[in-house]
Amino acid sequence: MSAQSDTRTRILEAARDLIYASSYADVGVQAICDRAGVKKGSFYHFFKSKQALTLAVIDHFFSDFRDSLIREAFHSDLPPPERFERLVALAIARQEMIHRETGHVLGCPFGNLATEMATSDQTIRGRIETVFSRLQGYVRDALRDGIERGDFPPLDVEATAAAMFAYFEGLMLLAKTRNDPAVLRELLPAMTQIRIPLAR
Structure with a gap:
């Protein structure tokens, strides 16, 4: 798995776990980045918005x-x-x-x-x-x-x-x-x- 693919997967899985355990409204981009261990720039490199990520x-x-x-x-x-x-x-x-x-x-x-x-x-x-x-x-x-x-x-x-x-x-x-x-x-x-x- 390439580094880019790994980063995208980490963001996806972090968002999946957080949204499932809580809700769409309660989970912000920063929380997703913190869980995935990435910076916001990486998030927006792969997903133009929280909606796109969802x-x-x-x-x-x-x-x-x-x-x-x-x-x-x-x-x-x-x-x-x-x-x-x-x-x-x-x-x-x-x-x-x-x-x-x-x-x-x-x-x-x-x-x-x-x-x-x-x-x-x-x-x-x-x-x-x-x-x-x-x-x-x-x-x-x-x-x-x-x-x-x-x-x-x-x-x-x-x-x-x-x-x-x-x-x-x-x-x-x-x-x-x-x-x-x-x-x-x-x-x-x-x-x-x-x-x-x-x-x-």
Whole structure:
């Protein structure tokens, strides 16, 4: 990794960790530079603004989430019902680990940013909407596979995927609000049972 690439990565990872643990509004450029061990000049060499950095952080979050959770949960070799069960188990384990390490349930990084920024920054809102659409697509594809294999009955795939994803995000917010990962352990498995029938 080149020195420039290393510096950019340090800034990205510092911003990712600080924003996830706190909020967009509470994390300033100086705090990010201090955490990354760089000067402000280096920050603005790579990112023209805090907004530009946040867009890159969203992409970084998505890449990490996809590689560490989505690909393992939605592996095509798994029967579709097991994909959802693994997603639930991995999501619970991730939040329990974070709670043990920090004392806090941090929830979904995309949901956190959406809650904070959706009405104030349309560029960030749009990027998060794209991420949500991609994540929901994994759910939709697993449902379709399950119907084709006979694992699920005929159902409204789009509506079911949207409902399952909304349930997931809502519980992440509830667990964060209560600062209790037990919320996820108790309620998140019910996501796997959501089914919206086809309209008659």
